[in-house]
Amino acid sequence: MTPFDVLLQQIAFIHEIDKLKYITRKTRLFNSNRHENDAEHSWHLAMMAMVLAEHSNEPVDVLKVVKMLLIHDLVEIDAGDTFLFDTVLNHSNTEAERKAALRIFGLLPQKQAEEFLHIWDEFEAGETAEAKFARTMDRLEPLLQNVSNEGGTWMEYNVPFNRVLEKTVGIQNGSQTIWEFAKALLDSSVEKGILKKGEADV
Template structure:
């Protein structure tokens, strides 16, 4: 029971990692635990639209584990990521694996799969992992983009990979980007 409690308390720390994105009513920033939960449930909601070859259970597990690294490394803006951030995340995931054998090994493998982006599940998860903050930015009238000085070209470059995997989603995003620029939410 002590190990279960220790694991639960360690994972609870993800609730204290605040992201750059605001929740939809803009009253506060979302935390990484909320983001992971939101991502997993969104994947569940859109499962029937994903290719039959996507392992839904695996992608949901990956969604729940992909940001555990932020407990030790913190969150950084998706537009300003450095190689040093990856190293901090890897170090924490190695420590997590060592301290919590079993789930730690599974979580690190899922995190690494996501980071590598070579599997169908990791690529689809990346689509939704980029889409959710994008939707929150549209809902908040570009609040996070404005705070960080993010430009249209930065958003286009950050999300261009989506065009190949999910062209309908990408087309919708492009229309939203144009509206955001026209409204002055995005430079």
């Protein structure tokens, strides 16, 4: 394969991932009624990781974390976005997402395709220091967004406190410091009435 052939494969991938800009998330931008798209989400998480890396429970390779955060939602081009706080569907890796990863990363030259798939798998497994911190960023952003929007999608979709807690408690796996901050936000949200506790949450 010539360098030009390699370039053509890489350009095809670059064209394909432009579609991420059209994947609309349920969550809205800070202090806004406009829904966020997946590309904005990935960019914001990457920036957050660079800014907040010092709060990781363990030292992390920030470039690797950034790669994870820019790659992790590309599968939603095919599989679509599942609302993090959905009370019916589970926001987890699915067969559809794996199939999407193989197709989308498969547009790249083999070596790059294998690297991207490995990084995506590592994020999904959530076992390494980098994956734990990347997943902390992924859980923190929607929490910040909903707080900034006075309950946002929590209020809109009547998401109970226990569901939000279930989906955000994993923040502590990547950063205990950030989890303490997140817990304070959750408690404040309950006090303000923008996050509702049911009988099972008391």
